[in-house]
Amino acid sequence: xxxxxxxxxxxxxxxxxxxxxxxxxxxxxxxxxxxxxxxxxxxxxxxxxxxxxxxxxxxxxxxxxxxxxxxxxxxxxxxxxxxxxxxxxxxxxxxxxxxxxxxxxxxxxxxxxxxxxxxxxxxxxxxxxxxxxxxxxxxxxxxxxxxxxxxxxxxxxxxxxxxxxxxxxxxxxxxxxxxxxxxxxxxxxxxxxxxxxxxxxxxxxxxxxxxxxxxxxxxxxxxxxxxxxxxxxxxxxxxxxxxxxxxxxxxx
Numbered sequence: 001x002x003x004x005x006x007x008x009x010x011x012x013x014x015x016x017x018x019x020x021x022x023x024x025x026x027x028x029x030x031x032x033x034x035x036x037x038x039x040x041x042x043x044x045x046x047x048x049x050x051x052x053x054x055x056x057x058x059x060x061x062x063x064x065x066x067x068x069x070x071x072x073x074x075x076x077x078x079x080x081x082x083x084x085x086x087x088x089x090x091x092x093x094x095x096x097x098x099x100x101x102x103x104x105x106x107x108x109x110x111x112x113x114x115x116x117x118x119x120x121x122x123x124x125x126x127x128x129x130x131x132x133x134x135x136x137x138x139x140x141x142x143x144x145x146x147x148x149x150x151x152x153x154x155x156x157x158x159x160x161x162x163x164x165x166x167x168x169x170x171x172x173x174x175x176x177x178x179x180x181x182x183x184x185x186x187x188x189x190x191x192x193x194x195x196x197x198x199x200x201x202x203x204x205x206x207x208x209x210x211x212x213x214x215x216x217x218x219x220x221x222x223x224x225x226x227x228x229x230x231x232x233x234x235x236x237x238x239x240x241x242x243x244x245x246x247x248x249x250x251x252x
Contacts, residue, residue: 002196004227007196007201008197011198011199011201011205012216014202016205017080018057018080018084019058019118019119020060021206024203026195027194027196027202028194029191029193030190030191030240031192033186033190033244035244037141038064038118040139041061041065041116042066045065045067045069049070049071050069050071050072050113050133051069051072051073052073052074052107052111052112052116053075054074054105054115054120054123055075055076055077055119055120056096057084057085058076058085058088059074059084059085059088059094060088061118063092068093069113071095072089073094073107073112074089074097075098075099076096076098077101077121101122105124105127105130107131108131109130110130110252112132112133113132114136114139115131115136115137117142118141119142120140123174125175125177125180128178129175129178129179132180132249133249134249134250134251135248135249136249138245138246138247138249139246141242141243142168142242143166143240144187144188144189144240144241144243145167145241146159146241148207148210148238149238149239150236150237151194152211154226154236155204155211155214155219155222166243168187168245171243171245172245179250180247180250181250182246183248184244185243185245186244187241187242187243188241188243188244189239189240189241192237192238192239193236193238194235194236194238195230195235196230197223197226201216201223
């Protein structure tokens with residue numbers, strides 16, 4: 001294995017825009033939930049006339065779908081990801097819309113048969129319900145509670161388990177309050193392994209909310225200790241949690 005400085009130096013400068021994780025191939029793994037979200041979404045998109053993908057990142061999930069509906073719209077709030085999604089999707093006729101977190105979607109009411117999202121930042125249930133057509137479907141994979149806590153706590157210390165955000169039942173209750181009927185709700189705990197310290201630096205730079213003040217200099221001692229752990233044990237083990245949620249828009 002290369003030295004600590006070589007691994008960290010490379011990971012600290014590589015591009016982390018978008019939601020592709022190809023750079024981690026051979027350096028980290030994450031078990032996928034059993035429902036196969038990308039495959040499930042592709043099957044639904046092939047049978048609707050209009051769809052909206054929220055928090056699309058760099059558009060990677062939608063780009064992999066073989067058959068898109070006649071009207072396909074995606075939204076993204078982070079400018080580098082917005083530009084990446086526009087470059088990736090525009091040639092397929094996808095409308096890429098910039099948004100601001102916490103602001104209403106700049107889209108008309110009852111406009112979409114399907115609304116989707118893989119790992120939305122903070123689902124705005126009233127807005128999701130507003131843009132869904134009657135009997136339209138929301139299909140998404142949310143990040144669940146305490147996801148990747150083993151890794152996060154290595155840097156920030158113990159986190160409380162009580163009152164965690166991203167609870168599936170809390171999300172379902174919020175969806176019902178917005179006028180949606182829950183059709184499916186499932187959660188999976190998935191194994192994550194990091195095989196070198198560069199993979200850790202990369203993921204912390206990409207998922208900036210995990211350790212919000214992360215920098216190599218600020219957390220160098222923790223990184224050195226983690227590098228030693230990986231070299232001794234072969235990897236660092238953590239677990240992600242994922243929730244599949246499907247909800248239907250009741251008639252207005």
